[in-house]
Amino acid sequence: MGTGPEQQRREAAEQRFQLGRLAVKEGRMAEAREYLFRAVEIDQEHSDARLWLSATTTDAAEQKKFLEWALAANPANPEARRGLAIVQGRLNPQDVLPPGTDVAARLPTEPEAAAAKQVFICPQCGGAMRFDPHLIDLKCERxxxxxxxxxKPAKDVEQALDLTLPTEKAHRWAEAERRMVCQQCSATTMFPVGQTSVECPFCGSAVFIAAREDxxxxxxxxxxxxxxxAEEVKTIMRKWLGAGLLAPDDLGRLARGGNLRPAYVPFWVFETTLTRKWQAYVAEGSGRNRRWVWQSGEHIFFFTxxxxxGTKILSADLLERIEPFDLEKLVxxxxxxxxxxxxxxxxxxxxQASLDAREKMVKKAKKQLQHKAAPGKEVRDLQVSASDFGGVTYKQALLPVWVGxxxxxxxxxxxxxxxxxxxxxxxxxxxxxxVALLILAAVIVIIILAFLIAFLFGPTPSP
Ligand SMILES: [Zn+2]
Ligand SMILES: [Zn+2]
Structure with a gap:
């Protein structure tokens, strides 16, 4: 694997591909086709060359053929999947944003139907209903x-990233009537309909401006x-304040405020496979016969x-410290x-989140390869080359957090x-x-140890 002639062949194909792509961009289509066909001839697996061939023609049937061809070479090729979805009429080309643009705000076209707003009113007394954490049902507060x-278990709710990312989907949380931006910390929060007194869950401010409805x-x-x-979380907090070796003794007694506010915090959850190719020296044999052999291979990682x-309001560090969440329990x-x-x-x-997640997964995979490249054997000079992601799916999950x-x-x-x-x-x-007492104790222990060592192993007096 990865030998000289193979490498040369790939490089030759890549060179033709780059020339072909440039020709497409400059509108020299006949020339582009020649280069791209040559690239495919040299490297049958060059998915992107086949993809770019679809740009050299305006004939829909031919476009479709090239795109299917590109997908056959690499089923995960996102541009090919997107292109095919457009050609097949599954995706509107006008919804596709040029790569690199973020989803922009849409100008309001017509007022949202007021009927879409959902209020949870008790059918018995007309009071407001609230989700009860113990019943896991709605309960009338009156x-x-x-x-x-x-x-409903959260299966089959994954969304294909390739199809969502380039479109400006006009989705709204129809039921979210009151989206408000905190003037103090700028967090955007949706408050339940009918709630009269509202405080920002993240900073406690009560000053809001209406979120841009568009x-x-x-x-x-x-x-x-x-x-x-709330009462249960307060108990957890009091216990925590009273614990800790280096915390002041009066912390549990003197800590004031202790305001805890609930919030569903948005997270992006990604699922994908990652194939990584590696090369390394692997220790073969044992004892006298032990030798280092240059080997290569690939390993597939599954990220579920x-x-x-999903929000910058809470620091990544603080959030990581209350993980894990049991994602099996997602509904x-x-x-x-x-x-x-x-x-x-x-x-x-x-x-942005998908880019960050990819970076994280690539790093994780590299770390794990140290053990997984050659299980049970020692590995030296590990080099990890290409990383190839399979189809990425995502879901947006709201996870419960108390902010205090x-x-x-x-x-x-x-x-x-x-x-x-x-x-x-x-x-x-x-x-x-x-802390000072602890340092002092450590210093005393070190001094005693130093004396002991000097006494036991010190230079013996010369005769
Ligand atoms: Zn009621
Ligand atoms: Zn705030």
């Missing part, structure tokens, strides 16, 4: 009437229902739930889960609680006296 929310947002596909009530945060998104609970909307685009802050001796500290598992993490003050 009379206690319960409406069952039918739970901005399109992709809807969520999945959600992990909120699992705790790559989590990427299909229904607006009922948001009744009574605010949800943040994403401000990190799908395009507490006040201790003139300073605010931030904390997060995982609304599914109750895992808590946050910043804590450190007792400087305790």
């Amino acid at each position: 009379c206690g009437h319960v409406r069952v929310v039918e739970e 901005a399109d947002i992709l809807p969520p596909q999945a959600v992990i229902p909120m699992g705790f009530e 739930g790559e989590l990427q945060r 299909e998104y229904q607006p009922e889960y948001l009744a009574g609970w605010p949800a943040a909307t994403y401000d990190i685009s799908l395009a 802050a507490y006040h201790y001796r003139g300073k605010w500290y931030r904390l997060l609680v995982n609304g599914q598992t109750g895992k808590i993490s946050g910043d804590k003050p450190i007792d400087s006296v305790k």
